[in-house]
Amino acid sequence: MEDSRGLYLRLCKEGGVEPQEGVLDQLQEGSRLDLSGQSLSADTCSVLARALQDGAFTQVSLSDCMLSEEGAKTLLSGLFGNTTVKSLDMKGNNLRSAGAEVLGKLLARNKTLCRLVLEWNALGVWEEAFSAFCDGLGSNNTLTHLDLRNNQISHHGAAALALALRRSGSLEELDLRWNNLGLLGGRSLLEALQSNKSMVKLKVAGNNIPSDTLKALEQTAGHNSDRQTTLRENHSRTQVLSREIQTLKEDKGRQFLSLMETIDRQKEEMGRSNRSASVQISHLQEALNERKSAVKTPPVHDSLLREGKLLREIQNLTETNGQLRSKVRELEQRCKSQQQQIFELKQELANSTAELKMRLAQADDRLEMEKRRSKQALEDSESLRQKEVEHVSRRLEESERLLQERVLKLEEQRIQLEEVSVCIQPTTDRVF
Numbered sequence: 001m002e003d004s005r006g007l008y009l010r011l012c013k014e015g016g017v018e019p020q021e022g023v024l025d026q027l028q029e030g031s032r033l034d035l036s037g038q039s040l041s042a043d044t045c046s047v048l049a050r051a052l053q054d055g056a057f058t059q060v061s062l063s064d065c066m067l068s069e070e071g072a073k074t075l076l077s078g079l080f081g082n083t084t085v086k087s088l089d090m091k092g093n094n095l096r097s098a099g100a101e102v103l104g105k106l107l108a109r110n111k112t113l114c115r116l117v118l119e120w121n122a123l124g125v126w127e128e129a130f131s132a133f134c135d136g137l138g139s140n141n142t143l144t145h146l147d148l149r150n151n152q153i154s155h156h157g158a159a160a161l162a163l164a165l166r167r168s169g170s171l172e173e174l175d176l177r178w179n180n181l182g183l184l185g186g187r188s189l190l191e192a193l194q195s196n197k198s199m200v201k202l203k204v205a206g207n208n209i210p211s212d213t214l215k216a217l218e219q220t221a222g223h224n225s226d227r228q229t230t231l232r233e234n235h236s237r238t239q240v241l242s243r244e245i246q247t248l249k250e251d252k253g254r255q256f257l258s259l260m261e262t263i264d265r266q267k268e269e270m271g272r273s274n275r276s277a278s279v280q281i282s283h284l285q286e287a288l289n290e291r292k293s294a295v296k297t298p299p300v301h302d303s304l305l306r307e308g309k310l311l312r313e314i315q316n317l318t319e320t321n322g323q324l325r326s327k328v329r330e331l332e333q334r335c336k337s338q339q340q341q342i343f344e345l346k347q348e349l350a351n352s353t354a355e356l357k358m359r360l361a362q363a364d365d366r367l368e369m370e371k372r373r374s375k376q377a378l379e380d381s382e383s384l385r386q387k388e389v390e391h392v393s394r395r396l397e398e399s400e401r402l403l404q405e406r407v408l409k410l411e412e413q414r415i416q417l418e419e420v421s422v423c424i425q426p427t428t429d430r431v432f
Helices: 002-014 021-026 044-055 068-075 097-109 129-137 155-165 183-190 209-298 304-431
Strands: 032-033 060-061 088-089 115-117 145-147 173-174 200-205
Touching: 002 021, 002 044, 044 068, 068 097, 097 304, 115 200, 155 183, 173 304, 183 209, 183 304, 209 304
Parallel strands: 032 060, 060 088, 088 115, 115 145, 145 173, 173 200
Antiparallel strands: none
């Protein structure tokens, strides 16, 4: 497979672009591409865009490169269909309207990027372009970390971000420090977090947001963090219970199959024993019948010696017959014993099956109890969060009302002072 350095040189040759030594020095083996502080020309950005389409980088750092609008647009377009880059750092590139728009398109199309750093840019200066960025953010389902520090985002930008947060289901950490969100921007974010369940860390220091709103935002993010922790714990518990149930089923299944194989083997052994005994009895009976027929029809010329010999043979056959009968009785007893064992094995199988069903029922009850418990915990947490939000909202409304009354009083005092100054002015004129 072609390495990144060879790929860059080939693309430069195809595009008729002179390779930059600073870029070549950073194109080493590995999954990280760090071009921080490099001065990238528009032609180099075009080549790098093609390299990012075919490369295997997972981390790309382009911080403090001071890219031009056209260069940033070209470079970011190379990541539209990229499936390897998970972290992108665009810090300190003075990205403006065109940069915000192309970043929105990137977030809408890219399905791999997880971390995006945009600190020290100017994305919030142009409201329409920043709204396009927020539209792309709202449609993205893979980004988890977003850094928007020092981007001159106003309360209008915060409102657009709030709309994106209502739609986003993946963003977990958002850094908005040192912007210009203000009271209205803080309220917009607080309202958006009522419907967002994925945000667990929100940083908004340095935005002229009142302390009570900051506390409410922190509490809401904390509730989401607790909710995510509870969901992960419940998921892990559910997986453990499922594995235990599956293991129990497999063990009982193996026990059942082993028991059935044992019963089948015993049945086969009993059948072979019974057939063997029947064959032996049949042969002995035929021999006895032949002997009897031979005794009943002796030749006329046989002597008394022959008659005694026949009597001894009959006696031997009778003893053999008695032995066979005792053997038959013994086989019957063995057969009864084996039937009793089969009955006991069936009884044990039934007991094992009943025990398995009972343990499965207990496991299902435990799982259902854990589900109810987690659901109740989530409902209690949601109720507590809602109460806290209502309390904070009431405090905000009360603070706003007090501020309005104070403004009215100050306005009345100003009017009175103006009236007094008007009254004093003619007197001063007369004195002079």
